[in-house]
Amino acid sequence: xxxxxxxxxxxxxxxxxxxxxxxxxxxxxxxxxxxxxxxxxxxxxxxxxxxxxxxxxxxxxxxxxxxxxxxxxxxxxxxxxxxxxxxxxxxxxxxxxxxxxxxxxxxxxxxxxxxxxxxx
Numbered sequence: 001x002x003x004x005x006x007x008x009x010x011x012x013x014x015x016x017x018x019x020x021x022x023x024x025x026x027x028x029x030x031x032x033x034x035x036x037x038x039x040x041x042x043x044x045x046x047x048x049x050x051x052x053x054x055x056x057x058x059x060x061x062x063x064x065x066x067x068x069x070x071x072x073x074x075x076x077x078x079x080x081x082x083x084x085x086x087x088x089x090x091x092x093x094x095x096x097x098x099x100x101x102x103x104x105x106x107x108x109x110x111x112x113x114x115x116x117x118x119x120x
Contacts, residue, residue, distance in 0.1 A: 008070075011095050011107065016074040017114035018082070019107060024068040027090040029061060064093040071110040073117075086110055 008020040035041040037054035068089035072082040088106045096102040 011069075012111055014114065017085075017117070018072050018074075019110050019114075020070050020072060021095055022068050022070070024066040024089045024091070027066050029058060032061060032066065032090055032092070033057065061092055067091050067094055069095070069104070069107055069110065071114060073114075086113060 008022050010018050011021050012019040033054065037050050037057070039045075039047040039050055042050060066089075068087060069091065070087040071085040073085050075081065075083050091104050091106065093102045093104075095104050095107050
C-alpha cells in the first residue's frame with residue numbers, strides 16, 4: 001500500500017509500523033559514486049569502460065532520482081507521533097517491489113525488522 005502524505009510516501013505499513021520514502025536532497029553525486037569509478041581503485045577494469053559506467057550512473061541518478069527510506073513506529077503519546085526506528089538515504093530510484101532493479105534490499109530489511117517486533 002502506498003499513501004502519499006506530503007513530503008513522504010508511505011510504501012509499507014502494518015500495525016504500529018510504517019516505512020516512508022522521501023526525496024534525498026542531501027546526497028551528492030560524488031558521495032554516491034565514492035571510488036567505484038576510480039581507475040586506481042579498480043585496476044582490473046579498463047579505464048574507458050569505467051568512464052562509460054560512470055556516465056551511465058550519472059544519467060541514472062539524474063533520470064531516477066535519489067531517495068531515502070525510514071522505518072517509523074507510532075507512539076500514541078500526546079505530541080509524539082511517528083518515531084524513527086531505522087533509516088537509509090542515498091538510494092537511486094524509487095522503491096518498486098515488483099521491479100528487481102528497484103526492489104531495494106534495505107526496504108526488505110526494514111520490513112523484516114518491523115515483523116520481528118511483531119508489528120505491535
